[in-house]
Amino acid sequence: MAYPVLTNCPVCSQNLKITKLKCNHCDTTIENEFELSKLASLTKEQLQFVETFLVSRGNIKEVEKELGISYPTVRGKLNDIIMALGYDTQKKNELDEKKIVAMLEKGEISPEDAIKLLKGE
Ligand SMILES: [Zn+2]
Numbered sequence: 775m776a777y778p779v780l781t782n783c784p785v786c787s788q789n790l791k792i793t794k795l796k797c798n799h800c801d802t803t804i805e806n807e808f809e810l811s812k813l814a815s816l817t818k819e820q821l822q823f824v825e826t827f828l829v830s831r832g833n834i835k836e837v838e839k840e841l842g843i844s845y846p847t848v849r850g851k852l853n854d855i856i857m858a859l860g861y862d863t864q865k866k867n868e869l870d871e872k873k874i875v876a877m878l879e880k881g882e883i884s885p886e887d888a889i890k891l892l893k894g895e
Contacts, residue, residue: 791807792810793808816859826840834849835882874892
């Protein structure tokens with residue numbers, strides 16, 4: 775039975791490396807240090823969100839419907855994932871203020887959503 779890959783040590787919680795691979799067909803095993811994809815550090819829930827986001831082709835409205843969560847929640851989850859992947863979301867947020875106002879004007883988000891977004895909630 776295959777388990778999901780552990781990315782952190784259960785003893786000291788530091789990052790783990792893959793050091794052994796095995797061929798399913800001929801049982802050949804290879805030992806060395808192998809890097810995990812950055813995505814492997816995401817939680818199961820975050821990966822599920824990424825999958826939904828991709829299938830929706832980045833359409834946040836569709837992600838909202840699919841997962842039954844509000845626009846600010848989608849944005850918050852997205853920011854958490856971006857940060858987990860090692861990117862800084864601070865600069866992006868400042869640029870987004872104009873976008874938030876534009877979305878409010880087009881009626882894409884409610885005034886309450888806009889306030890939450892501008893407060894960074
Ligand atoms: Zn083989």
